[in-house]
Amino acid sequence: MDDLLPATTLDAPGPPAQAGPARLRTAPLFRHSRLNRLADRGTRFVLLACTLLVVGLIGGILYFLAIRGAAAFIPMAGNTDKVATFRQVFLSTNWDPGDGHFGILPFVAGTFAVTGLALLIAAPTGVLAGVFIAKVAPPWMRTLMRQVMDLLVGIPSVVYGIFGLTVILPLVGHAWLADAPAAGFGVSAAILAVMIVPTIVSLATDAFESLPASLDEGSQALGSTRWQSIWRVLIPAARPRLLTACVLGLGRAIGEAMAVQMVIGNNPQWILLMRQATDQTPVLRFLFTPAATLTTELVQELPNTAAGSTWNNVLFAMGLLLYLITMLLILATRRLGRQEHA
Amino acid sequence: MDTPDFKVRTRAKLADRTMHAVLWLVALTFVGVLLVFVGAILKQGWPELNLHFLTSMPKTLDAGGGIAPELLNSLYLVAISLILALPIGVGAGIYMAEYAGQGRALRFFRLCVETLAATPSIVLALFGMILFVQMMGWSFSIRSGAFTLALLNVPVITRVTEESLRAVPRELIEASYGLGATKLQTILKVALPYAATGILTGVVLTAGRAFGESAILVFTAGTNTSDKFPDFRLSVPGETLSVHLWYVTSDGTLPDASQIAAGTAAVMILVLLVLNLLVRLLDRAIRRRTR
Numbered sequence: 001m002d003d004l005l006p007a008t009t010l011d012a013p014g015p016p017a018q019a020g021p022a023r024l025r026t027a028p029l030f031r032h033s034r035l036n037r038l039a040d041r042g043t044r045f046v047l048l049a050c051t052l053l054v055v056g057l058i059g060g061i062l063y064f065l066a067i068r069g070a071a072a073f074i075p076m077a078g079n080t081d082k083v084a085t086f087r088q089v090f091l092s093t094n095w096d097p098g099d100g101h102f103g104i105l106p107f108v109a110g111t112f113a114v115t116g117l118a119l120l121i122a123a124p125t126g127v128l129a130g131v132f133i134a135k136v137a138p139p140w141m142r143t144l145m146r147q148v149m150d151l152l153v154g155i156p157s158v159v160y161g162i163f164g165l166t167v168i169l170p171l172v173g174h175a176w177l178a179d180a181p182a183a184g185f186g187v188s189a190a191i192l193a194v195m196i197v198p199t200i201v202s203l204a205t206d207a208f209e210s211l212p213a214s215l216d217e218g219s220q221a222l223g224s225t226r227w228q229s230i231w232r233v234l235i236p237a238a239r240p241r242l243l244t245a246c247v248l249g250l251g252r253a254i255g256e257a258m259a260v261q262m263v264i265g266n267n268p269q270w271i272l273l274m275r276q277a278t279d280q281t282p283v284l285r286f287l288f289t290p291a292a293t294l295t296t297e298l299v300q301e302l303p304n305t306a307a308g309s310t311w312n313n314v315l316f317a318m319g320l321l322l323y324l325i326t327m328l329l330i331l332a333t334r335r336l337g338r339q340e341h342a
Numbered sequence: 343m344d345t346p347d348f349k350v351r352t353r354a355k356l357a358d359r360t361m362h363a364v365l366w367l368v369a370l371t372f373v374g375v376l377l378v379f380v381g382a383i384l385k386q387g388w389p390e391l392n393l394h395f396l397t398s399m400p401k402t403l404d405a406g407g408g409i410a411p412e413l414l415n416s417l418y419l420v421a422i423s424l425i426l427a428l429p430i431g432v433g434a435g436i437y438m439a440e441y442a443g444q445g446r447a448l449r450f451f452r453l454c455v456e457t458l459a460a461t462p463s464i465v466l467a468l469f470g471m472i473l474f475v476q477m478m479g480w481s482f483s484i485r486s487g488a489f490t491l492a493l494l495n496v497p498v499i500t501r502v503t504e505e506s507l508r509a510v511p512r513e514l515i516e517a518s519y520g521l522g523a524t525k526l527q528t529i530l531k532v533a534l535p536y537a538a539t540g541i542l543t544g545v546v547l548t549a550g551r552a553f554g555e556s557a558i559l560v561f562t563a564g565t566n567t568s569d570k571f572p573d574f575r576l577s578v579p580g581e582t583l584s585v586h587l588w589y590v591t592s593d594g595t596l597p598d599a600s601q602i603a604a605g606t607a608a609v610m611i612l613v614l615l616v617l618n619l620l621v622r623l624l625d626r627a628i629r630r631r632t633r
Contacts, residue, residue: 040526044441050433051442054496055454061461061469068472125368132365145369148376150621154547154614156554158584159383159607162591166600167382194375201372225358248460255462257557258588295464295557302468302561307476319468323461330457 061323069317072102072310080308089314095268097301097311104318106271110185110293111322113286114260115253117189122197122253123246129197130204130245131230135216145201153198161262164191169263172288183265186287191259196249203245207238244333251329255322257295265290266300294322380611387608390601396609399571400586405598409586409606411567415484416582418574419563420552422488424545427495432541434496435503440529459497466493467561475562484580487563494555495548502544506537539631543624550617554610556584565589583610 070076073083084102092103133145164187172182215237219229235242267273270291277285292300298315305312398408434455442448470490480486510533518528534541564579565586581589587606590599 036524036527040524043526043529044437047433047437047441050430051437051451053430054434054458054500055451057493057496058454058457058461060473061465064469064472065465068468125371128365128368129372132369136362136365137369141369144373147622148373151380151615151618152372152376154550154554154618155379156556156584156610156614158556158588159554159610162587162603162607163379163383165591166386166604194379197372225354227358227361228354230361251460255460255464257462257464262588262591295462298464298468299557299560302471316468319465323465326460326462326465327457330453330460334453 062320065316065320065323068313069320071308072313072317078308079310079313080306081310084310084314089317093271097305097314100310102310102314104294104314104321106268107292107294107297107318108321110264110270110291111254111295113291114185114188114192114264114293115250117185118192118196118253119246119250121189121193122200122249125193126197126200126245126249127204127235127242129201130242131208131234133201133205134208135230135234136226149198149201152194157195157256157259158262160191160195160259164188164259164263182288183263183290184270184286184288185264185291188260188264188291191263192253192256195256195259196252199252200245200249203248204238204242207241207245208234210241211237240336240339244336247329247333247336251326254329255295255326257299260293261296261299264292264296266292266296268292268297294318298322383604383607383611386604387606387611390605391608395605400567400602401596403595405596405601407596407598407602409583409602409609411571411573412581412583412586412606413609414572415563415567415580416553416584419484419487419491419559419580419582420549422484422576423491423495423552424549426488426492427499427548428545430492431496431499432503434500435541436507436529436534438500439504439507440525440533455497455500458493459501461493463494463555463557466490467558469493470558470562480577482562482564482566482579483577484563485576487559487580487582488576490558490562491552491555494558495552498548498551499541499544502547503537503541506540506544507533509540510536539624539628543621543628546617546621546624550614550621553613553617554584556582556588559585560588565593 071079071083072089073086075083082100084100089102089104091105092101093105093109094101094103095106129145133142137145168187168190169182172187211234215233216229219233220226224232267290270289274285274289277289280288298319302312302315305315395408396413397410398406399410400412401407434451438448438451438455442451467490470486470493474480474486474489475482478486514532514536515528518532523531559580559582563581563585565581566579567573567581568575568578583606587603587610590596590606591603593599596602
C-alpha cells in the first residue's frame with residue numbers, strides 16, 4: 001500500500017510513530033481558517049450585489065427616462081413651459097418645436113422605414129451567408145467569413161457614417177440624382193444592413209450548425225440536391241432561431257444612431273417634403289428624400305435644447321419609446337425561443 | 343413504377359447549381375464590402391497620417407490641427423470604463439455561473455443582462471446625461487463619460503464571464519472539491535484561472551466596442567478637450583477620436599474637416615485591426631488548450 005503513494009509525500013523513513021497508514025506531510029493545498037469560511041459565505045452576497053446592480057440599472061434607466069418623458073405631458077417641478085398632450089405628440093406628423101408642435105410620428109415612421117429596409121437587405125443575405133458558412137463553404141472560406149464578420153461588427157458606427165458620407169453618397173448622387181443630395185432612407189438602410197449583417201450571420205450559422213446531422217443526411221439520402229435539402233429541410237427546421245437572429249438584428253438597427261445620423265439628411269419634415277416633390281418616381285423619392293428617425297433626431301437636437309423645456313422633455317419621451325421598442329423585441333426573441341423547444 | 347421524371351431532376355439540379363453560385367456570390371460580396379470599406383478608409387486617411395497629426399492639438403477654426411488629446415482620451419476613457427466595469431461584470435458573471443442555480447432567478451438575470459446588452463447606446467447616453475452630467479453635477483467630463491461607458495461594458499463582460507466559467511471542465515471543479523477546497527477557493531484557484539483567457543478575450547472585444555463608441559460620449563464626455571495636454575484630470579471634457587470624427591464632419595467650421603475626419607477614421611481602423619489580431623491570438627491560445 002505504501003508504494004502506491006508518491007515517495008515525497010510519505011513520512012521520513014524510520015520506525016512509524018504509530019501504527020496506521022502513512023501520513024501526508026506536505027502543507028494542505030487549501031487552508032481552512034475561520035476567515036476562509038467567512039469569506040466563502042460573504043462572497044455570495046457581494047456577487048449577488050453585483051448581479052442585482054445589473055438588474056437595477058435597467059430599472060434606473062427606465063425610471064429616469066420615464067420621469068423626464070412624463071414631464072412633457074404632466075406639469076412638474078422644473079418645467080419651464082406649457083406641457084403637450086398625448087395626442088399632439090404621438091398622433092401628429094407636425095414637428096415644429098419652435099412653434100409648439102411636437103408630433104413625433106415622422107421619427108417613428110422614419111425609424112421603422114429605415115430599419116425595415118435594412119432588414120429587407122440583411123435578413124435574406126445574412127441567412128444565406130449563415131447556411132453557406134455552416135453547410136457549404138470549404139474550411140478556409142469558413143474561417144475567412146468568420147474573420148470578415150468579426151471585423152465588420154467591430155467597425156465603429158462613426159466610421160460607417162464617414163464611409164457613407166464620403167464614398168456612397170457622392171456615388172449614388174452621380175448615378176441617379178444628378179445634383180440632388182442622395183441622403184435619405186436608401187443609403188442609410190444600406191449602411192445599417194452591413195452593420196447588422198454580422199449579428200444575423202453569426203446567429204444563423206449557429207442555428208444551422210446546431211441542427212441534428214440526421215436531418216441533412218436523411219434528406220440527401222432521399223435523393224434531394226444540396227439546395228433542396230437546405231431550402232425544404234434545414235431552413236424550415238432552423239426557422240425559430242433564424243427569426244430570432246433577424247429580430248436581434250432589427251433591435252441593433254433600431255438603436256443605431258450616429259451612422260444613420262451622418263447620412264440620412266436629418267429632415268423632420270420628410271413626410272411633407274416627400275408629398276410635395278413630384279419630379280421623381282415615388283420609389284426614388286422614398287429612397288432619397290432627406291429624413292429623420294428617433295435616434296437621429298435625439299443626436300441632432302438634444303444638445304440644442306434647454307433642460308426643463310417641453311421640447312427637451314419630448315426628446316426624452318422619444319428615448320423612452322425607443323427603449324420600450326427594443327425591450328419588446330428582446331421579449332419577442334424569448335417567445336421565439338420557447339416556440340423552438342415546444 | 344414510372345420512369346424518373348427527367349425534367350424535374352434537371353430542374354432541381356439547375357436550381358442547385360444556381361443557388362450554389364448565389365451562396366458563393368453573397369459570401370464573396372461581404373468579403374468585397376469589407377475590403378472596399380477598409381481600403382477606402384485607409385486610402386483616404388493615409389496621406390494625413392504623420393507624426394504632426396498624431397501629436398499636436400486640434401484646432402477649432404484653422405486648418406492643420408492634430409488629434410493628440412483625442413487619441414489619449416479614447417484610450418484613457420476605455421481604460422477607466424473597463425476598470426469600473428470589470429469587478430461588477432465579472433462578479434455578476436461568477437454569481438450567475440456558480441451561485442444562481444438553474445431556476446427562475448437565473449433566467450431572470452440572463453434576461454436582464456441581455457436587455458442591458460441590447461440597450462441602444464443613445465438610451466444609455468440619455469441616462470448618463472441625466473444621472474452623471476446633470477444630477478451628480480459632473481457636467482461633460484471624463485468621469486461622466488467613463489461611468490456611462492461602463493454601463494455599455496458591464497453586460498458584455500458578465501456574459502463572457504458566465505460562458506467562460508461554464509466551459510470549465512466539471513472534473514476540475516470536482517477534483518478541487520475533492521481536495522477539500524471551499525467554493526470560493528475553487529472559484530478563485532481553479533475555475534477563474536481556467537476561464538481567464540476567455541474572459542480576457544471578452545475584455546478586449548469590449549475595449550474595441552468602447553473605443554468605437556460615440557453616441558454615449560457626445561452626451562456625457564462632450565465635444566471638447568482640455569487646453570492642456572496631457573491632462574489626466576477626471577473633471578475635464580474628454581472628446582474621443584470617434585466623437586471628434588463625428589463632430590468635425592457635422593460641425594463644419596474647420597476648413598480641413600474632411601482631411602481630419604479621414605485621418606481620424608484611418609487611425610481608428612488601424613487600432614481596431616490591432617485589437618482584432620489580439621483577439622485572434624487569445625482565441626488560438628484557448629483552442630490549443632482545449633484540444
